[in-house]
Each structure stands twice: as C-alpha cells, then as structure tokens.
Amino acid sequence: MSLINQKRTFSHGLTGLSRFLEESFLDVTKPKRKFKFFRGLIFANYDYVVRFPKVKICDFLSMYPSARGLEILMNLHQDERWSLSDLETLYLLALISMKKAPKIFEIGSAHGETSYAMARINQDTHIFSLDLPVDDTVAHQNKMRWKNTPQEQHITQLYGDSTTFDYSPYLGQMDLVLIDGDHSYLTCKSDSVNALKLINDKGIIIWDDYQSLEVRRAVNELLPQENLFQLKGTNFAVLDRSLT
Template identity: 30%
Template sequence: MPALRFLIRDFIQGLPALSPLAFMLALRNPRRLPIFIADTVRLYRSHAKLRVPSITPWELLDHSQPVTLRLGENGLFAAMENNFLMMQIAAMLRPLRIFEIGTSQGRTTALLAMNTPPETHIFTLDLPPEATLPAGVSDLHLIELARKELGIAFRGTNWESRITQLLGDSGSFDFTPYYDTMDLVTVDGSHTYKFVRQDSLNAFRMIRPGGVILWHDFESMRSEYGVSRFVDECRRAGLPVFRLGREQGDSRYAVMRVTDEIKRKLATLTA
C-alpha cells in the first residue's frame, strides 16, 4: 500500500528528531513539535543530498532585471520568506489570470493582487463556511479560521474588484471553465495527499503554456507530507518541479514552469 510505505518512510526519517529535546518541546509546546521534526528531516535530507533541487524566481523565469515588490498597502505585509518568493514570481510573471486553491483569510490572495498588474484577475476557491467537511481533510484549525474570516485580508480593499471568491469543495468543483486559461495557479488547499493530488491535477488542467504552478507547504510535516509526496511523484514522472528559493533556504514552496512540451505531458497525466 503506497500510503503505508510513505508513512514508514516518514517515521524512519523522523527518528533523528526523537531526542530529549523533542520530548521537552512536546511537553512545553506540543503544537511546535511537528515543525521541529520537519526541520530535522529537512536538515537530514539536505546533508544527505536528498532534497529536491532548488531554483530562484530569476532562474525559473529567466529574468535578469530588478523587481520591485509592493508591501504595506491596507496594512498588509509579508510575514515570511516564502511570501516574498511568491510575490517575486507574481511581479516577474505579470499574470493576467490567477487561480488560487485555498483562500483562508486571503493574505496570499491580497499579496498576489498587490504585486500584479491592475488588469490581473484572481479566482480563489475555498469551502463554503457552512459546508460539511470532506472525509480525510487536514488542517482543521485553518478551516475553522477560514469559516470565520474567509477572505478578510482583501475585503474592502481596492483590489477586491479584481478578486472573485469561489465557494465549493475542490474535490467536486467544476474547474472546466478555467481549463487552459491560467497564468499562475497556487495549490494550497488541504495538505492530505489525496487532496493535494486532485487539486494538482486540476492545476495541470487550468495552467496554460508559459504559466507557473506553486505548491505551498512543501517539505512541511503536515498530513503525512502530502505535498512533498506528490512533488516526489512528479519528479519521478519527469516533471521539472523544483524547490523555490535558495539552496539552503526554507521557502515552503515547490514550483513548476509549464512549457508547451510540459503542457502536453500534463495532458497525458490528466487524461
């Protein structure tokens, strides 16, 4: 069973993190323990040269000019390094149509809107606040937060008119009107493997040649490494998926630039 194989792999790779320090952290701050284990595994994979190769936004997009990022509008700032990398991709790519799977509070949505041209339109999808949760969904605390504050970061801003909030379960949502029309797709819904896979296949269908797909929470200790597991599968299938950022960095994003050739390959994977 593939799921059992990955569970065993994750357990073995996590053994170096099971130390007195991990035990003390579990007692003092249990919610930080998965992050500690993920960081330990990431460090091990780095030294063992097992990490997915990295790529910077400039290398990915063959961009040599300086890029200016916009911050602070409506009191919104980038909180982590991965936000800056995502914003750099958006500012360099200048996408006209973006699809975001996973809205939550809408911080990423707003940062994308802030750093793209005025003619850019963003479609962002999340569960309706009153929806029954799909079986096996992860990140329940984030879902509860989204139910209370869905899209709050862009509500009432000057970007709101450029953002369409879509409501639905990504497992049953009809993505067909968006096929082959997106310049940028971000996959940041549930991090359980089966949901990452289905969201990614829909991203493959929506992206157009020349576009970029971003996966958030790559190399994260969430939901059995759902994103990392899918990225590993993509690379074994010959897809050019990279870890976004510096060689020793921790961006939490995986990324793929879709050429005409890659788009044809994606079509065979989603057939």
C-alpha cells in the first residue's frame, strides 16, 4: 500500500477546561465561588480525560494484514474543503476495496468529496449520504463534487436531521457507515446508535474526529472499549464486526 505526497492533518477537540467553561461560566472573583469553580474544573477534567480515555491505537496492517500489497488509486486534494487527511482517505478506501462494500451510509455530506472518492473505488458501491435540509436541493447537488461525473449514479443524496431521520429503509443493510456529521456529544451518540442498526453482521462503523472529546465520550459510553480501536496516524475510531 503506498501513498504519494502523503500528509497528515490534526485538529484539536475541546479540553476539559474549555468544555467546563463553555457549559458553566462562574464569576470566580467572588471568594465563595472559587471552591465551586475549582471543584467543577477537577470533575470536568476527570469526566473527559479519565472516564473516557482513548481506545487502543492499532496499525492498519496489523488489523488488516490482507491489505499488504494492495494498491489504491487516489486523487490527492489540496482543497481546504476536504475534511479527511490523505492517510485517512487511504485507509477508508482500502477498507472499501477489501470489503467490496456495495452499500455505504455516510452521515455528513459536506461538499461530496468523500462520497465521490468512495464511489470511485468500486463500481458496485452505492452510497447513501445524509446532510442537513437545504432550501434548494437542486442547487445544492449541483455544487457537489460528484455532480456530472460517472459516480453520480452511485450516490443517493438524502436530506434530514440525523437525529430524527427515518433510517428504516436502510436498517441492517450497510457494509460501512461513516460518521462525519455534527461532532457534539448528543448528536454523535444518536448517530452512533443509528449506525449500529444500519450495519449488517459483518459491517464497519468509522467515526471521524475521534480525537474530539465530545466524540470520544459519545462513542466510549455507548460501546465496550475492547470492541473499538483507533487507526494509528488518523483520527478514525473503528468498529468492525467482521473482526469479532
């Protein structure tokens, strides 16, 4: 497996301190509130750092040795709209190539770059990509990366709030679910619950931005840590039912 001009990008989630300050502002200039403030600060850090530590970090080839020697054709993007690093894109496409996943559900469409990349890797793949409602769906789809490409016929654009969307037509059918939508705790937890219902008995769930404390908390609360792993060099957390 090789990658030309490989680069990695990292973003930073909220710390316990910033999350605590965001949720409960206290005027610490008043002596009586100082103790309450620092006690809250301690619990904020405990909640986000101790209770919800990161899962084990695994090398891709150690988890998927059959990928050794696999060649993945990639178009590297310098466009700032591209949300995944090149290494994350490589691993995502490798998983699709190995699994020959015919059905993928993506939560969070953005500009359609990831949908387009996933549709290119396997001509039998079909992608259902969910994004928030828009006023003009035609105008929105005309701006998507996959518009007027051969991959367009393999992508179904869906609209709705991921926390209230009716997933019933897709339950148990997906080979892979990519969660890359709203990264808040409540939304990510809801998306994760739905993803577990969407995948089949050999399906994979990938959470992007697992370094975010909100995402980490939602994922780790919902699932036993021993069933999860983070791919080394990426911000992907993975649950793969075919490995259990």
